[in-house]
Structure formats: C-alpha cells, structure tokens
Amino acid sequence: GLYHAHVYQLNEAGDTLELVSGAGEIGDQMVAEGRSIPLTAEQSLVASAARDKKGTIVNDVTADPNFLPHPLLPETKAELAVPMLAGGKVIGVLDVQASGMRHFDQDDVEVLTTLASQAAVALQNAEQYAEVYRLGQIVQTSRDGLMIADLRGNIQFANQSLAEMHGFKDASEMIGKPMAIMHTEEQFRSEVVPLISGDPNEINDFVGELDHVRQDGSIFPTQMTGQVLRSNEGVPYALAAGIQDITARKQAEAAREAVLAETQLQYEISQKLNTAT
Numbered sequence: 001g002l003y004h005a006h007v008y009q010l011n012e013a014g015d016t017l018e019l020v021s022g023a024g025e026i027g028d029q030m031v032a033e034g035r036s037i038p039l040t041a042e043q044s045l046v047a048s049a050a051r052d053k054k055g056t057i058v059n060d061v062t063a064d065p066n067f068l069p070h071p072l073l074p075e076t077k078a079e080l081a082v083p084m085l086a087g088g089k090v091i092g093v094l095d096v097q098a099s100g101m102r103h104f105d106q107d108d109v110e111v112l113t114t115l116a117s118q119a120a121v122a123l124q125n126a127e128q129y130a131e132v133y134r135l136g137q138i139v140q141t142s143r144d145g146l147m148i149a150d151l152r153g154n155i156q157f158a159n160q161s162l163a164e165m166h167g168f169k170d171a172s173e174m175i176g177k178p179m180a181i182m183h184t185e186e187q188f189r190s191e192v193v194p195l196i197s198g199d200p201n202e203i204n205d206f207v208g209e210l211d212h213v214r215q216d217g218s219i220f221p222t223q224m225t226g227q228v229l230r231s232n233e234g235v236p237y238a239l240a241a242g243i244q245d246i247t248a249r250k251q252a253e254a255a256r257e258a259v260l261a262e263t264q265l266q267y268e269i270s271q272k273l274n275t276a277t
Contacts, residue, residue, distance in 0.1 A: 001098070001103075002096050002097065002098055003073070003075055003076060003077075003097045003098050003099040004022070004023055004024075004026065004027070004073055004076070004096070004097045005022070005023045005027075005094070005095070005096045005097070006019060006021060006022035006023060006027050006030065006095055007019075007020055007021045007022070007084075007092055007093070007094055007095070007119070008020065008036075008037065008046055008050075008092050008093045008095065009091065009092035009123070010039070010050065010090055010091060010092050011036075014039070015038065015039050015040070016036050016037070016038055016039060017036060017037045017038075017039060017046055017047060017050060017092065017093060018034075018035075018036045019031050019034075019035040019036065020092070026072045026073065029072060030070070030072060035070075037068070039051060041068070042066065043065065043066055043067070043068050044066065044068045045058055045064075045066060045067065045068070045079050045081040045095070046068070046081045046093045046095050048066060048081070049081035049082060049083050049093050049095075050083055050090050050092075050093050052083075053083050053085065053090060054082075054083065055080065055081065055082040055083070055109035055112065055113050056080070056081050056082075057078075057079075057080050057104045057105075057108075057109060058078065058079050058080075059078045059101055059102045059103065059104060060077065060078065060101050060102070061076055061077060061078065061079055062077070067079065073097060075099040076097045076098075076099065077098060077099055077100055077101045077103070078097065078098040078100065078101055078102065078103040078104055079095065079096070079097045079098075079104075080095070080096050080097075080104040080108055080109065080112060081093055081094070081095045081096075082094050082109065082112045082113045082116045083113075083116065084116040084117065084119055084120035084123070085116070085117055085120055086117070086120040086121050086123075086124045091120040091123055091124060092120065092123070093116075094112060094115065094116040094119065096112065140159050140160060142159060142161055143161055144161060144242050144243065144244050145158070145159065145161045145162030145165045145166075145222075145241075145242070145243035145244070145245075146158070146159045146161070146162060146240075146241070146242055146243075147159075147162055147174075147179075147240070147241045147243065148229070148238055148239065148240050148241075149179055149238065149239045149241075150237075150238055150239075151236060151237065151238065151239065153178050153179045153180070153192070153239075154176060154177070154178055154179075155174050155175055155176065155177055155178070155179060156175065156238065157175070158171045158174040158175065159171055162174070162243060165212070165214075165243070165245050166181070166182055166212065166213075166214050166215060167214035167215030167216055168215065179192060180192075182212050182213065182243075183210065183211070183212060183213060184211055184213050184219060187210060187211055191210055192210075205225075205226060205227050205228060206224065206225070206226035207224070207225050207226070208223075208224060209221060209222065209223055209224070209246070210222055210224050212243070212245075220245055220247050221245075221246050221247060221250050222243050222244060222245055222246060223243070223244045223246050224241055224242070224243050224244075225241065225242045225243075226239060226240070226241040227239070227240045227241070228240075
C-alpha cells in the first residue's frame, strides 16, 4: 500500500546520503540521476532521520517545511524516514512514502526501524565481505611471497607466490609445515629461531636479507620483512612476513661490481703504463 520506497546510504566521508536503491522505474531513474542529500540539509526528512537517529513521520507533507519534494513523485502526501543503524552507527536511511495523508503511525515506525536495522547489518556485512574478498585477491595475486605463522613457527597461511618461490605447486602444501622448510638448516637455527623463541612478548619485527631454500635444495637470496601480529591488548599471537626473491637484484649488483672492478683495473694498468713511459 505504499506509493514509493527507497534507500539512501551514507557515503564514506559521512557527510552525504546517496540514493542507492529505489522502487520500480522511478527508483531506477532517481538512482541514475545520482540523487544525494547533504547530511546537514534542513529541508529533508531523510537527513533529519539520519542526524537524530530516530524515525521521523510527516503525515501531511504539504504542511511541513522540511519536506523535500521530487518531480518524479508528485503524489506523495505522507512520508516516513527511519535510520539504518548497525552498532549504533548510521549506515543509511530507509524512506517510504504514501499517496494518502495520515498513513503512518508509531507502529509503522517500530516495524520499519527493525527492518532498517536488519538491512543495515546485512549491508555492513556485505561491505565487509567485499573488502575482505578484495584484500584476499590482492594477497593471492601479489608477486611477493606472503606468510602467517603461529608463535611456534608453523605456517598458517601462504600465498601462491610464496609456494612457487620455494618449489611447491600449491600454497596448501605449505600449511601446517614449520617455517624451517624455507631456510637452510644453519640459517634457520642462527637467524630465524632467535626471532620466534623465548618470551613471546619480546619478539620483535624484523627486516633483512636471508637465504631461502627451494624444495630441490637450491638456495636463493630474499629480502624478508617480518611483523609480529598482536591483539588489541598487545598480546602477540602470530608472525606475518613478506618475502621477495632478490636473485635478479643480487645478480645485477654483482655485475655492476664486476664492471667497476674491471674499470678500476684498467685505470690502474693505464696509470702504470703512463708512469713507465
């Protein structure tokens, strides 16, 4: 029995309500035109509901100076706007309109407030899932090796780049294995063990070069950045590391040093010849 219904979402800056969905073709048109309402707008029930965090009823819009009309909705006579709240935070506003006066009462406010809160939680969960998925895609497609291990040094997460870097076909093959599989025995004992042993509260972040080992036993140089993951209370619970294969860089440095050494040798020979003559 409603004339129209639409949803506004508060933007990331928290200063504008943007229309993200509307009923029917009219709703689609309003979304397409990029309709938005500043949170500070005085002539808007939608903005008022968001600011006050409570449902707002106007049962005769012609007599209310705060009603914001729209040319695509000429038959609106009554309006109810309720905030979409998740954890006390305004996510957006659910706005419904009727073509008859005195259409809404307090029961409608309570029902739509519950519905709006459920929609807000669903929207927030969807956004969080999308963000986690996006970050997951970045992690999995990163050219750098990425790893998370528990405080005992057992690998809990590895991306595909890390697996291929160490000669594994799939990252799942590394899960549950000790970090020692990525290092020479000597270096693991001298460089890595001190980082993960002793009092967990004394574990420090690490940046430096370490030799890593592939499954075929070949050794390659890496740049490793290790970070301790801590809870909100500051208690360490895991280790995260980013690992780069710097073989190409080392080869370039060696080639450059060889050229410099050869140049220096040629210079010294030239100087000696000049002195001899």
